[in-house]
Amino acid sequence: MIFFDNDFLGPGQSNIQSMIPLLRDSRVNLIGVGVVTGDAWMTEETQHLLRFLEIAGRPEVPVHKGASMPLLRTQAEMANWEARYGRIPFKGAWNAPRPGRTYHPNEPDLVPPMPEGTPRIKAQANGAVDALIAAVRAHPGKVTIVSAGPLTNIALALRVAPDIAQLAKEIVIEPGKLDTAFARTTSNTDYSTDFNFLFDPEAAHIVLTAPWKSITLVGNVSSKVKATPEVVDSIASAGSPVAKYVKTYARLGQPFWDEVTVAVAIDRSLVTDDLVVRMDVDTMPGMHYGEPQVWTEEMAPKAGERPVHIVRAIDEERFLAGFVAQARK
Numbered sequence: 001m002i003f004f005d006n007d008f009l010g011p012g013q014s015n016i017q018s019m020i021p022l023l024r025d026s027r028v029n030l031i032g033v034g035v036v037t038g039d040a041w042m043t044e045e046t047q048h049l050l051r052f053l054e055i056a057g058r059p060e061v062p063v064h065k066g067a068s069m070p071l072l073r074t075q076a077e078m079a080n081w082e083a084r085y086g087r088i089p090f091k092g093a094w095n096a097p098r099p100g101r102t103y104h105p106n107e108p109d110l111v112p113p114m115p116e117g118t119p120r121i122k123a124q125a126n127g128a129v130d131a132l133i134a135a136v137r138a139h140p141g142k143v144t145i146v147s148a149g150p151l152t153n154i155a156l157a158l159r160v161a162p163d164i165a166q167l168a169k170e171i172v173i174e175p176g177k178l179d180t181a182f183a184r185t186t187s188n189t190d191y192s193t194d195f196n197f198l199f200d201p202e203a204a205h206i207v208l209t210a211p212w213k214s215i216t217l218v219g220n221v222s223s224k225v226k227a228t229p230e231v232v233d234s235i236a237s238a239g240s241p242v243a244k245y246v247k248t249y250a251r252l253g254q255p256f257w258d259e260v261t262v263a264v265a266i267d268r269s270l271v272t273d274d275l276v277v278r279m280d281v282d283t284m285p286g287m288h289y290g291e292p293q294v295w296t297e298e299m300a301p302k303a304g305e306r307p308v309h310i311v312r313a314i315d316e317e318r319f320l321a322g323f324v325a326q327a328r329k
Contacts, residue, residue, distance in 0.1 A: 001029045001142045001169075004264065005066070005128065006258060006320050007038025007092070007149030007196075010048025011116040013250020014227075015039060017327070018148055018258030019049070020242065023058050023259045024326035025266055027244030036066040038149040038199055040214065041093045041108045042078035043068070050119035055241050059121045061263050064152040066128030068108055070200035075105060085287040089189045092199055109294070116245070117292070128153045129160060136164040142274035143167075147207075148174040148258035150196050155203035158210050165210040167265040173267040174202060174257055176219035176292050176310070197281055204281040216309045217279070219292075220263050225316050231324060238328030244329050256323070263319050264311055273313035278305035 004022055007268045008015045023029045035046045046065055053061050056308045075094045082088055095103040102112040124131065132153065145168050147154055154171070157164055175196030195203045208215070227250050236247035264270055277298035295305065 001139055002144050002146055003032045003034070004030065004262070005034035005036060005147045005149065005153050007036050007040065007042075007133070008045035008049040009039035009092075010045065010052065010249070011114065012245065013216070013251045014254055014258045015045075017246065017250065018262045019056070019254070020246075020327050021259065021262045021266060021323065023053075023056050024059070026212065026327050028266060030061055031139075032062050032064060032128075032131045033124075034064050034066045034132060034153045036087045036149050036153045037068050037070075037093050038196065041068065041104070042066060042112070043109050044102075044111045046123050047111050047114060047116045047119060049117070050121050050123065051114060051116050052245065053254065054119055054121060055240050055243070055245050062131070064126060064131040065123050067156060070152055071155060071201070071202045071206075074198055080188050080217070081212040081289065088198065089193055091193060096292040101246040106297045107266060116249070124254055133161040133164055134159045136167045137161070140167045142169055144169050144203065144265055145171040146173075146262060147171065148196075148261045149201040150200040151175065151207045152200045155200075155206040158206055160225060162210070165212045167253070168212065170214035170216065171207070171294055172216045172261060173207070174218050174222055174261040176217040176308075177223070178220060178292060178294065178310075180220075187243060194290075194292065197292060201281050201283050201290035204290075204292075205283050208280055208308070210306070212306060214309070215279075215306055216264065216268075216274075216311065218261040218311045221311050221314055222257040225256045225314075225319060226295070227252055227254050227256060227262060230232060231320060234324050240329060242259050243328050256319075259323055260314065260319060264281070264314065267322075270314045270319055271311050272315055273311075275310045275312055276307050277309040277310060280305045281308075
């Protein structure tokens with residue numbers, strides 16, 4: 001039983017593609033999907049998600065609109081931070097317009113023309129925060145919360161209803177890449193920046209210090225498996241509506257960040273190595289604002305940090321085989 005929260009930049013790419021296992025795996029009861037501003041603005045993301053659900057033949061999945069802005073961080077504040085400490089390569093909804101992309105940093109309600117078509121179905125009347133709280137309270141001990149975007153919706157839910165941390169079965173999150181400074185200078189800078197924590201550090205702090213029964217973090221490992229031409233062509237050869245969608249809109253070379261996170265939440269046997277640490281996010285002004293920090297049990301400051309299972313390795317071959325099979329349906 002899963003409640004999924006994400007920032008659905010579209011069409012296609014990792015955010016939307018992460019819906020495929022949730023829609024196609026028979027073990028999953030997808031009880032709700034929350035949308036949060038992150039890689040793009042929430043309003044636009046919602047439209048891309050709704051259209052994909054139509055294409056996938058699952059229009060009944062309940063979609064709930066969530067936060068349009070981070071808890072505290074603003075576009076102006078991020079620009080001031082960059083002036084002091086260096087440029088953040090990917091700023092999601094706040095990215096400057098550029099050729100080939102539809103970023104519109106100063107127009108949060110704009111929905112640019114959608115190449116995949118405009119959806120006919122609508123989001124639910126109740127918002128993501130209320131929907132998440134209601135779902136967890138209705139099914140105590142059974143709901144796995146999965147978040148692959150900024151944690152704003154989850155943090156707001158915890159502030160309204162702190163009991164959901166104990167009532168949920170667990171939470172699985174994708175943010176939390178560790179020790180990426182060197183990777184930012186030697187590989188793809190965008191892919192080595194933990195945007196989800198940077199976009200809303202206070203939300204990440206609230207979530208990581210809540211008393212969940214279990215926290216699993218799928219950070220660095222989610223960058224290791226990528227959408228190669230061979231994988232995309234294997235999916236496309238099925239000719240199904242979803243397979244055609246992936247072929248048209250997949251971003252070649254992009255890691256399967258969110259797809260891996262969802263797969264781990266569904267099937268923990270994919271994990272071949274993990275490490276339990278205490279974790280929090282730096283919310284102090286300065287160059288490390290928004291970065292995750294980890295400690296051993298004995299070294300932690302004991303200021304509310306919780307044990308976190310950091311996934312360090314997965315069975316990549318089995319993940320890819322499962323994802324390709326699901327995307328071909």
